Structure formats: structure tokens, C-alpha cells
Amino acid sequence: MLSVKNIHQYYGGSHILRDVSLEARLGGVTVLLGRNGVGKTTLLKSLMGLVPIKSGSIEFDGKPIHKATPYERARAGMGFVPQGREIFSRLTVEENLRMGLAYKSAGTPIPAQLFELFPVLEQMLHRRGGDLSGGQQQQLAIARALAPGPKLLILDEPTEGIQPSIIKDIGRVIRMLADRGDMAIVLCEQYYDFAQELADDYLVMERGEVIARGLGKDMEAQGVRQLVAI
Numbered sequence: 001m002l003s004v005k006n007i008h009q010y011y012g013g014s015h016i017l018r019d020v021s022l023e024a025r026l027g028g029v030t031v032l033l034g035r036n037g038v039g040k041t042t043l044l045k046s047l048m049g050l051v052p053i054k055s056g057s058i059e060f061d062g063k064p065i066h067k068a069t070p071y072e073r074a075r076a077g078m079g080f081v082p083q084g085r086e087i088f089s090r091l092t093v094e095e096n097l098r099m100g101l102a103y104k105s106a107g108t109p110i111p112a113q114l115f116e117l118f119p120v121l122e123q124m125l126h127r128r129g130g131d132l133s134g135g136q137q138q139q140l141a142i143a144r145a146l147a148p149g150p151k152l153l154i155l156d157e158p159t160e161g162i163q164p165s166i167i168k169d170i171g172r173v174i175r176m177l178a179d180r181g182d183m184a185i186v187l188c189e190q191y192y193d194f195a196q197e198l199a200d201d202y203l204v205m206e207r208g209e210v211i212a213r214g215l216g217k218d219m220e221a222q223g224v225r226q227l228v229a230i
Contacts, residue, residue, distance in 0.1 A: 007056030089130030100147030
């Protein structure tokens, strides 16, 4: 579903991404690991077109998209849950979810499946986003990205700053979405145990480069925990 080949990205005079390649397949969770500041978020923003790449290629569903705008990528079926959630705090839960449907035709209903995945959102439909707990806001951010039915879901640090019970709920939803077989998932994560539990494939980054990759089931044997330890 996603094929990234040999991309480079610069910020000013700094070489941020160095010859990075990755693939994400339908029905799989590709986990991106690495310490803070190694270029993980920059890579995800490059996938969404929020920062430009200097060279290399990005293909989505068999088509080159590295010159497409962020909104063109979203319309093509790429969903993004940014680090820090970035919900609209003054809008209600319902209005936030409708923002995820903004490019759909007027009157498109909010998919009922979202409330099956995150029941708390239906209970809080008319509350403002800013009144939700951090974990509930993260659930809202994921639901907003899922609303238009993406073929690729990109999540940047979804467990950051939220309580363990909701981390378990989010992990359950990610696994369920992957197991349906009609979506590819790229998960950037600092929490090693959460990442290992979900990973079908993994990559480890350091100083803008991919230094290790393999199957999720081999992470412990290949010493990935030590590679990302602070």
C-alpha cells in the first residue's frame, strides 16, 4: 500500500532524513522506533506532504504521491494522527469528527463503526474537545482520521501522555483495524512494549537513518529494546 524509497530531507543545512526506505502492507502494522530527535516525526510529515523531500520517491496504492499536496494525499486515502493529537478544542466531539469528513459530500453520516471502536465518543458527542481527558482526545484524534475510511493510517506517538487503560484500548483498536485486512498502518512509538505487541514489521531509526529492520516477532531476539533504550 505504501512504498518509500531512498528519501532524503533537509532542514536548512541539516540533513534530517538519510536514504530512508520503508514499506507498509495491507493488513499489517509497520512500527517505527527510535530515540527522540532521530527524524521519526519528520518522516511521517514527509509521508503526508507536510514537509517536502529533497529526493527519493513515495508511492501510495501503486501511484507516485511525493509531489502531491497534503489534502490530495488525504483524499487518496491517507489518514494521519499527529503527535499531540491536535484536535479542535473549541469544537464538539461531533464537529471534530465531521472535520474528518470535510472533503466528503454534505450530509455524509459519521460512520457508526467509530462509536463501536470508541464508545466514549458517542457518550460525549456534544462535549467540547478541550473538555475531554488526554486519552479521550487521543481516541477522538484517531476516530477523526478514520472517519473518511482511509487505506493507510499513520499514527505518531499515540500513547504519549495517556493512561494505561486507554493505551490498552488503542492497542486493541489498532490490531482490530489491521486484522480486517483493508488498511495498512504505520505506527511511530516510543513505548517499546506497546510497539512490540503490535508490530508485524519494524524499523529503527538513528540520526535520520534506518539502522535495523525486520519482523515484529523477531524484535526481542534481535535486540531492538537495547537499540532504542535511552
